[in-house]
Amino acid sequence: MIEKQHGIVWFTICRPTRRNAIDYAVMDELEQALQLVECDDEAKVLVITGEGEEAFCAGGDLQVFHQLTTKEEAHAMLWKMGNILYRLLTLPKPTVALINGKAIGGGCELATACDFRFARAGARLGFVQANLAITTGWGGAAMLFEKMAYDKALDLLLHAQTITAEEAERIGFVHRIFADSLRERCEKQLRCYTNKPTAVLRAYKEAAVGRWKTEEFRQRFFAEIERCAYLWESEEHDRAVQSFLAKRNK
Numbered sequence: 001m002i003e004k005q006h007g008i009v010w011f012t013i014c015r016p017t018r019r020n021a022i023d024y025a026v027m028d029e030l031e032q033a034l035q036l037v038e039c040d041d042e043a044k045v046l047v048i049t050g051e052g053e054e055a056f057c058a059g060g061d062l063q064v065f066h067q068l069t070t071k072e073e074a075h076a077m078l079w080k081m082g083n084i085l086y087r088l089l090t091l092p093k094p095t096v097a098l099i100n101g102k103a104i105g106g107g108c109e110l111a112t113a114c115d116f117r118f119a120r121a122g123a124r125l126g127f128v129q130a131n132l133a134i135t136t137g138w139g140g141a142a143m144l145f146e147k148m149a150y151d152k153a154l155d156l157l158l159h160a161q162t163i164t165a166e167e168a169e170r171i172g173f174v175h176r177i178f179a180d181s182l183r184e185r186c187e188k189q190l191r192c193y194t195n196k197p198t199a200v201l202r203a204y205k206e207a208a209v210g211r212w213k214t215e216e217f218r219q220r221f222f223a224e225i226e227r228c229a230y231l232w233e234s235e236e237h238d239r240a241v242q243s244f245l246a247k248r249n250k
């Protein structure tokens, strides 16, 4: 769902029964939100969040994407979402992930693509892809190594366990923690940005993202997608996803 209010464009993933997992419809709607923010001068900041209090985003929809069995099929999906997250990473307006609940797998990649991460107290976050015998597949690792200390980023990816928002704040992944009233607190926090001319916000973001528009970074970002597509075909990945779905009789 896309809303615009007081200079903020709110993009909400509205799939709470699937813990706001991302399917192709969510990808398409997110692209629409990015287009709106890029083109609308009244749009000063983009906030991405999830519906409900359980989850921000559970990553890729395993029930949908488990149908993708070959490297080529996986690559097409990973490439689509990878391009969307690259566009989010380099958006010429400030962006915020308002982590209203669990952020898992690709949900953490989505949050990493944003400039700032504000989280509900106690929310759990985890780059769990290694437990599925794959790596991040939407550019999440490339972005994490750009935005965090090398050792902290590598540990998050290799460990593949969830941590609390408070732990994530300590290592510099989360910037603010809100106990409750997340949207109100987020909007209040952003007033110091939304009260600035759009042209200034755009100019500073263009200065900030120049480093990620180089061919060198783009090669690193999209090589990750190739590696994930290769691993996707492994039997270990198939077994790990089957195991998750079986527990839910899917």
Ligand SMILES: CC[C@H](C(=O)O)C(=O)SCCNC(=O)CCNC(=O)[C@H](O)C(C)(C)COP(=O)(O)OP(=O)(O)OC[C@H]1O[C@@H](n2cnc3c(N)ncnc32)[C@H](O)[C@@H]1OP(=O)(O)O
Residues within 6 Å of the ligand: 017, 018, 019, 021, 054, 055, 058, 059, 060, 061, 062, 063, 064, 065, 102, 104, 105, 106, 107, 109, 128, 129, 132, 135, 136, 137, 138, 244, 248
């Ligand atoms: C595509 C690649 C991408 C990438 O890395 O590039 C990825 O993100 S790979 C996918 C990584 N995501 C996961 O492995 C998360 C799997 N889900 C979980 O671990 C849990 O569901 C969790 C922690 C998100 C929430 O746990 P909780 O106990 O609160 O809820 P349930 O597990 O009971 O789930 C409730 C309901 O939601 C469905 N669900 C949850 N996650 C997904 C998902 N990723 N895809 C599809 N559906 C999901 C789950 O099946 C339950 O449905 P129900 O019909 O009620 O059984």
